[in-house]
Amino acid sequence: xxxxxxxxxxxxxxxxxxxxxxxxxxxxxxxxxxxxxxxxxxxxxxxxxxxxxxxxxxxxxxxxxxxxxxxxxxxxxxxxxxxxxxxxxxxxxxxxxxxxxxxxxxxxxxxxxxxxxxxxxxxxxxxxxxxxxxxxxxxxxxxxxxxxxxxxxxxxxxxxxxxxxxxxxxxxxxxxxxxxxxxxxxxxxxxxxxxxxxxxxxxxxxxxxxxxxxxxxxxxxxxxxxxxxxxxxxxxxxxxxxxxxxxxxxxxxxxxxxxxxxxxxxxxxxxxxxxxxxxxxxxxxxxxxxxxxxxxxxxxxxxxxxxxxxxxxxxxxxxxxxxxxxxxxxxxxxxxxxxxxxxxxxxxxxxxxxxxxxxxxxxxxxxxxxxxxxxxxxxxxxxxxxxxxxxxxxxxxxxxxxxxxxxxxxxxxxxxxxxxxxxxxxxxxxxxxxxxxxxxxxxxxxxxxxxxxxxxxxxxxxxxxxxxxxxxxxxxxxxxxxxxxxxxxxxxxxxxxxxxxxxxxxxxxxxxxxxxxxxxxxxxxxxxxxxxxxxxxxxxxxxxxxxxxxxxxxxxxxxxxxxxxxxxxxxxxxxxxxxxxxxxxxxxxxxxxxxxxxxxxxxxxxxxxxxxx
Amino acid sequence: xxxxxxxxxxxxxxxxxxxxxxxxxxxxxxxxxxxxxxxxxxxxxxxxxxxxxxxxxxxxxxxxxxxxxxxxxxxxxxxxxxxx
Numbered sequence: 001x002x003x004x005x006x007x008x009x010x011x012x013x014x015x016x017x018x019x020x021x022x023x024x025x026x027x028x029x030x031x032x033x034x035x036x037x038x039x040x041x042x043x044x045x046x047x048x049x050x051x052x053x054x055x056x057x058x059x060x061x062x063x064x065x066x067x068x069x070x071x072x073x074x075x076x077x078x079x080x081x082x083x084x085x086x087x088x089x090x091x092x093x094x095x096x097x098x099x100x101x102x103x104x105x106x107x108x109x110x111x112x113x114x115x116x117x118x119x120x121x122x123x124x125x126x127x128x129x130x131x132x133x134x135x136x137x138x139x140x141x142x143x144x145x146x147x148x149x150x151x152x153x154x155x156x157x158x159x160x161x162x163x164x165x166x167x168x169x170x171x172x173x174x175x176x177x178x179x180x181x182x183x184x185x186x187x188x189x190x191x192x193x194x195x196x197x198x199x200x201x202x203x204x205x206x207x208x209x210x211x212x213x214x215x216x217x218x219x220x221x222x223x224x225x226x227x228x229x230x231x232x233x234x235x236x237x238x239x240x241x242x243x244x245x246x247x248x249x250x251x252x253x254x255x256x257x258x259x260x261x262x263x264x265x266x267x268x269x270x271x272x273x274x275x276x277x278x279x280x281x282x283x284x285x286x287x288x289x290x291x292x293x294x295x296x297x298x299x300x301x302x303x304x305x306x307x308x309x310x311x312x313x314x315x316x317x318x319x320x321x322x323x324x325x326x327x328x329x330x331x332x333x334x335x336x337x338x339x340x341x342x343x344x345x346x347x348x349x350x351x352x353x354x355x356x357x358x359x360x361x362x363x364x365x366x367x368x369x370x371x372x373x374x375x376x377x378x379x380x381x382x383x384x385x386x387x388x389x390x391x392x393x394x395x396x397x398x399x400x401x402x403x404x405x406x407x408x409x410x411x412x413x414x415x416x417x418x419x420x421x422x423x424x425x426x427x428x429x430x431x432x433x434x435x436x437x438x439x440x441x442x443x444x445x446x447x448x449x450x451x452x453x454x455x456x457x458x459x460x461x462x463x464x465x466x467x468x469x470x471x472x473x474x475x476x477x478x479x480x481x482x483x484x485x486x487x488x489x490x491x492x493x494x495x496x497x498x499x500x501x502x503x504x505x506x507x508x509x510x511x512x513x514x515x516x517x518x519x520x521x522x523x524x525x526x527x528x529x530x531x532x533x534x535x536x537x538x539x540x541x542x543x544x545x546x547x548x549x550x551x552x553x554x555x556x557x558x559x560x561x562x563x564x565x566x567x568x569x570x571x572x573x574x575x576x577x578x579x580x581x582x583x584x585x586x587x588x589x590x591x592x593x594x595x596x597x598x599x600x601x602x603x604x605x606x607x608x609x610x611x612x613x
Numbered sequence: 614x615x616x617x618x619x620x621x622x623x624x625x626x627x628x629x630x631x632x633x634x635x636x637x638x639x640x641x642x643x644x645x646x647x648x649x650x651x652x653x654x655x656x657x658x659x660x661x662x663x664x665x666x667x668x669x670x671x672x673x674x675x676x677x678x679x680x681x682x683x684x685x686x687x688x689x690x691x692x693x694x695x696x697x
Contacts, residue, residue, distance in 0.1 A: 061642075061645045061646065062641075062645040064641055064645070092672055093671065093672045093673050095647070095671045095672070096646070096647045096670075096671040096672065096673055099645055099647075178644075178649075180644050180645065180647065180649040181649055181650075181651070184649065184651075184652065184671070207657070207658075210657075210658050214658060214659075214660055214661065215661070216659075216661045219660075219661045220661065316658075316660050316665065316667065316676050317660050317661050319660060319664075319665050319676070319678070320660065320661075320662035320663075320664055320665070321662075323664075323678060329665075431680075433639035433642060433678075433681045434665065434676075434677070434678045434681060435642060435643070435646055435675060435676070435677060435681070436665070436675070436676040437646075437673060437674065437675055437676075438658070438667050438673075438674035438675070438676060439673075439674075
């Protein structure tokens with residue numbers, strides 16, 4: 001039997017992906033459009049022995065191309081060979097979502113309309129006459145609740161019969177006006193409101209939540225509290241997971257080491273043994289052990305906030321600030337995502353329609369400290385409070401929390417400043433239009449959220465990171481192994497970089513650490529510590545004491561902190577910036593801009609302190 | 614009385630008279646979002662700085678900046694005419 005191919009289309013936020021996931025389960029993969037940065041998910045499922053391929057198109061408001069996503073969706077529908085389109089719309093927002101349906105009908109494609117979220121619509125007292133709607137549009141109309149799987153089987157049955165159905169020709173111009181006006185008329189004729197009180201109560205509840213999340217006095221405190229709470233959960237949750245993973249990995253590495261050692265006895269080359277174990281395996285497991293746990297906690301939390309409808313409110317509340325710098329309020333969301341991982345943040349910039357504003361968000365995303373740099377920021381702020389306020393003893397948690405908050409504020413300020421800079425220089429131009437839908441609050445589906453965010457975001461990024469970490473492990477190994485005049489290349493690199501480092505308030509070891517942690521920022525501290533162990537005779541189990549013995553003072557800590565926050569993106573992020581912008585020039589800007597920012601800060605701090613004291 | 618949409622008070626309804634296009638394609642975008650002549654609209658939510666404002670239209674909340682909302686003219690409606 002021939003495999004049927006259907007496309008899934010619809011406005012953003014209509015539960016399209018929920019339906020897609022329900023139908024295809026885990027048999028799906030995300031791929032890029034050829035030559036484009038727009039991702040589409042494809043999945044395969046079998047219904048009554050019929051294999052069906054489903055393509056989940058990006059959520060679009062219309063077929064008039066405003067963004068690359070809409071352009072791609074349109075092209076796919078017009079040129080791709082498909083047996084039919086399933087248009088998903090939200091039962092509560094029928095008149096608005098019928099616009100896309102009517103536009104698609106104009107393309108003369110076989111269409112199936114799936115009215116989703118009917119339980120939500122019923123809660124709002126909205127009743128829809130589906131038979132009449134089907135007659136009005138001349139296409140099959142099927143109500144369903146995708147999250148519970150209600151009505152999905154009937155939908156599948158309709159999919160099987162759709163290709164052989166005759167196309168009913170309905171003249172929509174009878175409804176008068178253009179497409180939006182027709183959509184309104186059709187919707188009015190099929191909807192009846194049952195209970196006005198119900199709607200009012202429901203809307204009143206949503207408005208009360210809105211007043212809390214976007215009110216002039218409450219918006220920013222709730223936002224700050226939520227961000228700090230997510231942070232705290234991420235950091236404390238991740239430290240347990242990390243410790244566990246490290247134990248598992250050290251056992252695993254020991255096991256591999258043992259096997260390879262056995263092979264060496266039977267003629268396996270020794271250098272290959274050390275390259276595989278000390279080079280590749282050690283670096284890869286190190287990166288995974290520190291990178292995976294925070295992401296595994298952060299991304300589900302982020303998706304949860306997204307699912308509940310809170311995140312668009314953040315963009316709404318902060319838009320004025322971004323508008324003032326020529327940027328878009330939705331950038332706030334990509335920055336939040338950047339706190340999890342900058343590569344994910346850069347990819348997330350696709351939610352910004354306007355190309356100019358999208359580029360701004362991509363280029364400045366790295367200014368938010370990702371999970372890879374966060375432990376470093378925590379460590380440095382701890383050391384700073386130790387040095388300045390209470391020498392010799394661990395300082396109060398509250399003080400560190402305030403410092404971390406200040407660091408985040410500084411990163412946000414720097415992002416806004418550089419957006420304004422780009423707006424005045426390289427990305428000059430008129431501020432693009434801004435439209436943002438604030439969706440209804442919904443109870444999140446926790447299980448789905450955790451599963452999807454682990455699968456979609458965490459594993460994807462982890463895969464990329466491992467791909468980068470493995471060759472980096474080889475390079476690090478070579479730097480340690482190859483020596484010239486009794487010194488390894490690593491030592492030479494540190495010595496050569498020393499004068500440059502000194503100029504910026506750091507030293508050669510620190511700069512070498514930053515350079516070599518290009519594959520993953522997590523590598524920085526281990527690299528610095530191993531560097532000092534090679535250069536100086538000081539031995540100490542306490543990291544802080546070791547660093548202080550190697551000449552670190554308050555200014556050094558500040559400089560390293562600044563450079564941790566503002567320097568080149570990690571290799572994965574650089575690659576992602578290149579893929580998203582499709583241009584070497586913008587990738588270069590994305591690397592140089594934060595680096596120069598960091599260097600300026602460090603030079604100012606260092607020479608300022610030299611002149612002052 | 615005709616006036617710009619952003620001058621409407623929060624919570625009071627208006628009927629859209631006209632949606633201009635300033636040549637940046639925003640006119641079509643507004644159309645697709647449901648800002649169509651004859652539709653009922655209500656500013657529902659002000660952001661902390663007062664701009665943007667979220668408008669209730671066709672059952673959804675759509676936030677617009679003042680400069681974009683400036684393209685929309687509405688006719689104010691007395692509450693007793695609404696019936697809701």
